[in-house]
Amino acid sequence: MAVETISLPSIDLANFPAELGKLTAAATGMGCFRVSNHGIPVELMTEAKAVASSFSQLPDDKKLGNNDVFIGSGFRSRTAFTPLLESFDWPCTMRLNVYDYTEESIGLQAAQLHTDSGLLTVLLEDEIGGFEVVDQTGKFVAVHPQPGTFLVIIGDVGKVWSNGKLRNVQHQVVCTQAAPRVTIVFNVASPKDGVVEPHAALVDEEHPRLYRPLNFVEYRKLRDTTESRDGSALLLWQADE
Ligand SMILES: O=C(O)CCC(=O)C(=O)O
Ligand SMILES: [Fe+2]
Numbered sequence: 001m002a003v004e005t006i007s008l009p010s011i012d013l014a015n016f017p018a019e020l021g022k023l024t025a026a027a028t029g030m031g032c033f034r035v036s037n038h039g040i041p042v043e044l045m046t047e048a049k050a051v052a053s054s055f056s057q058l059p060d061d062k063k064l065g066n067n068d069v070f071i072g073s074g075f076r077s078r079t080a081f082t083p084l085l086e087s088f089d090w091p092c093t094m095r096l097n098v099y100d101y102t103e104e105s106i107g108l109q110a111a112q113l114h115t116d117s118g119l120l121t122v123l124l125e126d127e128i129g130g131f132e133v134v135d136q137t138g139k140f141v142a143v144h145p146q147p148g149t150f151l152v153i154i155g156d157v158g159k160v161w162s163n164g165k166l167r168n169v170q171h172q173v174v175c176t177q178a179a180p181r182v183t184i185v186f187n188v189a190s191p192k193d194g195v196v197e198p199h200a201a202l203v204d205e206e207h208p209r210l211y212r213p214l215n216f217v218e219y220r221k222l223r224d225t226t227e228s229r230d231g232s233a234l235l236l237w238q239a240d241e
Pocket of ligand 2: 171
């Protein structure tokens, strides 16, 4: 069944504080939004993706030689779970995703359903589309691409830090056309000391503390080892009160 396609609210970064209400509504509502007027030239965005694509065209021995330079970093080849996706990962910093689509892959899931683990993610996509989010009613909706903008996705740390106010939106990628798709993910991960807890200003009698302090490295390890990348691992950090 085809999913509905929506356009995300676009926040004009050159129009603050006027856009603050719109930003808050998007971050606490769906948990993702676009940003425009970000000051990064379109030519640079296009060039960055061309470079990402050229990495993927390197011979396999070169790519595999850059695997796990430190744990979880570097080249990630296709797996049984992600047969359409190769990525190059600088953990907690950035990731290049290169999707290899053919006619046969149309309709298939190209990136598994997950939340992002950090505070937020800034995603550079393209006109190919296929990014889907779970909306507040639990339904998948496809997000209409808008070249020249960045897509911002709230992650698990964002949810903890905001004491549950910001929504860590679940998302996936589905192949919708037989064309190469390249995306670049910039991660804004966690505070420098790696520990995140609900901000005091967002905790009061009406809004009791929802989470215990969370060590980001420990949290990511747990997400990976238990294959619970859909945000459900946060339950283990729920406050007892
Ligand atoms: O490639 C995309 O559009 C999204 C990728 C993604 O969600 C991720 O790398 O965390
Ligand atoms: Fe993601």
